[in-house]
Amino acid sequence: MTGIENIIHYLKTYQGKPLTIMEVCGTHTSAIMKNGIREHLSSHIRLVSGPGCPVCVTPAAYIDHAVRFALKENHVLVTFGDMMKVPGRTGDLYEARSMGGRVKMIYSPLNLLDMAKDNPDTTFVMAAVGFETTAPVYAMLVKKARQMGLGNIKLLLAVKTILPAMEAILEEGTVDGFICPGHVSAILGSSAYEPLQKQYNKPFTVVGFEGPQLLTAIHDIVQQLEQGTSSVRNLYTSVVTKEGNKKAQELIDEVFVPCDEWWRGLGLIKGSGLRLRDEFSDFNAVNEEIREDEVVMRGCRCTDVITGRINPDECPLFGKVCTPTSPRGACMVSSEGACGIWYGTGRSRL
Secondary structure, eight states, X not given: OOHHHHHHHXXXXXXXXXXXXXXXXXXXXXXXXXXXXXXXXXXXXXXXXXXXXXXXTSOHHHHHHHHHHHHSTTXXXXXXXXXXXXXXXXXXXXXXXXXXXXXXXXXXXXGHHHHHXXXXXXXXXXXXXXXXXXXXXXXXXXXXXXXXTOTTEEEEEEEBOHHHHHHHHHHHTOOSEEEEOHHHHHHHOGGGGHHHHHHHTOOEEEOOSSHHHHHHHHHHHHHHHHHTOXXXXXXXXXXXXXXXXXXXXXXXXXXXXXXXXXXXXXXXXXXXXXXXXXXXXXXXXXXXXXXXXXXXXXXXXXXXXXXXXXXXXXXTTBTTTBBTTBOSSGGGTSTTSHXXXXXIIIHHHO
């Protein structure tokens, strides 16, 4: 047998202790579904999705702020397309646009520079959602806007950092090992996971998005757990280094500082967000905090999905009142949300 055939045989015949492995990144969830990875695993190996979809963990109150800016005179709310259907308490951005709100979808935050320069009487509010992968671009936007003297660009911030969220999940004790997010790891470096690995004695494996790569990563994690060992393994060395992208890290540190942040479905996680440094605070769209009662979800089990307690199809609303065309929870909205992936690729495969 070839190397990958040996790996598949090992994973399919594994009969040891039941294990739960979390893929943190939504792109990994999609790749696992598209490649039929679960079909090659023993029933003793369970893969669960994590909170690595930024759209899915954006609080409802944040959407309410975005809707208000879209409807505000002389303002334009600028966003990525997958934010349009995220439900807030007062509707979503599609509904805001149907009421006359000004909402513009873009591919790069840097597009705001020309927009703001050409329309000096309009304030452009960027729905700045994401993780460490998008934070450097937002930082660059702020620095260039400052250099160009553009005071009509504002950030509505909901930038989160993944390590505190992973620690919160480790504290729950439901996960035995992690498939680390590939894109975020390219910024952070594989060494970023070492403190968590040492503290919780769990395996962390960084990997790409091809089927054989994912099977190799799962094999690596299962073997470590079966042998009673744990380490940080980087199987994505073509993209991820031990130190990460130093220039991107420096850019983030120059413009942002850590802060406590609310996660939809997870609540407040200490030190899990990024806010603008005081010297860049004039780019803040709002300065008020989101209260806990504004992020409580009712009627769906997104919280259980992104913490690995259940699979998406175990939610009673899944595929019934909650679908991609009419999402009840944020996990069904995004192309990287676990429920949206399970409803599309996952359902067709299963």
